[in-house]
Amino acid sequence: MTGQLPLGQGEFGSAERMSGGGVLVRALAAHGVDTAFGIPGTHNLEVYRHLEPYGIRHVTPRHEQGAGYAADAYARVTGRPGLAITTTGPALLNIAAAAGQAYSDSVPLLIVSPGMPLGHPRQSTGTLHEMRSQTEAMRGVTAFSHRASSVGEIEAAVARAFTLFRSGRPRPVHIEVPLDLLEAHAPTGPARLAPPVDVRRPDATAVREAAGALRRAGRRALVLGGGARGAADACLALAEELGAVVVTTANGKGVVDECHPLSLGVSLHVPAVQKALADCDAVLAVGTELAESDLWTAPPATLGKTLIRVDVDPAQMYAGVPAQVGLVGDARECLREVRRALAAEPDGVSADPDTPALVRELLHERDAATASRDARWLPYLRVLREVCAQDAVFTSDSAQCCYYGALPHLPLGPSGRYLHPTGFGTLGYALPAAVGVQAARPERQVVALSGDGGLQFSVQELATAVQRQLPLPVVVFDNGGYGEIRDEMTARGDRPTAVDQPPVDLPALCRAYGGAGERVTTPGAFAEALARALRTPGPTLITVPEETSA
Known part of the structure; x- marks a missing residue:
């Protein structure tokens, strides 16, 4: 049976009439949510008005996919569900890739969005952000996608999500609250909580x-x-x-x-x-x-x-x-x-x-088999290990420098963490994930590792990192495009097509956002740049051109 917080115990015990948005945020806070990642929009303002009163701080990425990756990383390093808030339609679809990554990697990610009103006709009306079915779109990348049908059902949906997070394999969940329910007011009792779940013991x-x-x-x-x-x-x-x-x-x-x-x-x-x-x-x-x-x-x-x-x-x-x-x-x-x-x-x-x-x-035997391929990264990975603290957190992209380089060759112990987008294999994870780690663990060193191709899927999150003013080295091994796909085409005997990209001065781009940036060509220069970056508020993008990194 679902637990309850008794009436009269602070902000979670109110018996007053509350809006659906208030009920939603109260339920999240009652389950221990203290941080949200998202972008305000026309349709979710009733959610945002309640965040501060219930003590939920907010981090604003520059894209909803970034919000999803940041909330994913927050969950990985805290062990608590990460919360991402979107608005309707395109915003929710923007976060779908992050939901798919969280599903693949068993991460407890909670995505909350508004939806079309309860009585909205099935035939298209041209309403802002209208789509045929948000819940159907999200069911393919979540454990469940729940559309509330009453104000009272909102907190039950939140409790259902947290029961899933606690009782089995963690997966992402989507909760949709129709626009009219967000604004509607209804009598409320005490906040209802997910029940305690006993740890499952083996046979x-x-x-x-x-x-x-x-x-x-x-x-x-x-x-x-x-x-x-x-x-x-x-x-x-x-x-x-x-x-x-x-x-x-x-x-x-x-x-x-x-x-x-x-x-x-x-x-x-x-x-x-x-x-x-x-x-x-x-x-x-x-x-x-x-x-x-x-x-x-x-x-x-x-x-x-x-x-x-x-x-x-x-x-x-x-x-x-x-x-x-x-x-x-x-x-x-x-x-x-x-x-x-x-x-x-x-x-x-x-x-x-x-x-x-x-x-x-x-x-x-492992290292001898790949020595010629991995030589370009090894000196720089040794520098990362020597300069960074043992409990540093490294966020990773689906890039050659990460899965061929850092995964096997950057040694970690239980006090450190390495967050990698396995399985679903999305690009652009590293930078927004680093923002999420910093929101969860601002006292820890955080380093984002990426390739030039993957970074540009989410490079706008440099602005988020600048706004937060926490030291964040962003290390980019630049191979001039999509190196893995280039190599696969070559191995097939195909002519590489659409994989070589014009060079981008990524350090200058970071400086344009308000951060710092350097280009290094030797491990010694990298060590100096990394040490500076760990002392400098905001992001420092350090590019290592791969043609000179061996």
Whole structure:
């Protein structure tokens, strides 16, 4: 049953008549929302008038897609749902790509928009921002898209969203409030809250089966995805107890310190690592889809002799690579139960002493295979690691310098974060995501990494960064266009078409917005520029031309 805040307890307990916009914002605040990303428009003004009274601060990006990416990043670094507010029609469609990215990466993103009035005819009338169905458009990229039909239903829709965020695999949600409901006033009771949700615990029989398989195994491995992040300590402890190889997906980067002797870092896509996992007696995969976007190839029929999967989503037990043993529940709870079962045996479990040597061998094989390609980025990535704090947050784009360069070659530990648009693979994520991180964690160093092609999908967010006046290095490896697609065309034997772009003086563009900008051609110059950028209020765009970066 939905919980309630009692009457008379501050601003959430009012029994007065309230507008639909007021009910919406009160419900958001009652669920702990303190930050919103969005752009005011003609149709959402009744929402905006209530934000400040309910203590919700607002960050104004320059495009709704930027608002979505910023709210996504806010959610990733806080663990709380990120809120984005749009107006009707084109604004909502602008944020759809960000919703798709949040869906792909299991991010709790709440998108709130107005909609056409309740009685609006189905036939087009030419009303401002009119479209056939906003909810149908958003259902393809969200867990659900809910159109409220009364003022009283608004807070129920918000509670439904937060119940989803708390009870299973997080996904984005869209709530639409018709224009006439936003302005309509109705009697209200106390704010209704999503109910508390118990942490889901794994089946005891499955725990015993998992522990038995791990105990009997000679060679063992842990594959960690984004769903393992809340269980970082348990992942490390179990890996050390088993002497298991640790490999992560992009979303799992840094769950276990990538400098640990058992860690292969982000290497699940490497053929040699995939072969090593196939040869393992037992593989424990935590919070990962084991999908094409993780493996960079079609998933194999099996992974190891026994694959144990841990996931809050039961559907993952038979998706991607099917599990022989499935533990459905919270990752921390599942791993705690497995460790208890292992410790309960009189002989315990013995760690494989040969694993560190195997890890060194696999890392050498991984890096040797791509040395000529990756050489252009490695000196600059070393500078990033040396200059930036251990708990710095790096935001990433779908760019070669990021997925070939930084993901495997920029080592992180659990105190740092690396936010990458996996799966859906949108361009333009890094810069607005960095704005979202700064809104959530202004005390942390934040660095955005991008290519020149991807940056220009959201380059207008430099203005947002200037307005906020927090130090933000934006590092752009410039390869003159869309380098990945250029390489794919060449590999097919095609003539590269529409991938080479005229040069843009990106540092000058940043200066035009009110920030700073530099062009560097050596790692030494980059180190100096990066150090300055981390001390300079506002964004500093640092361009590294790739033809001179090797």
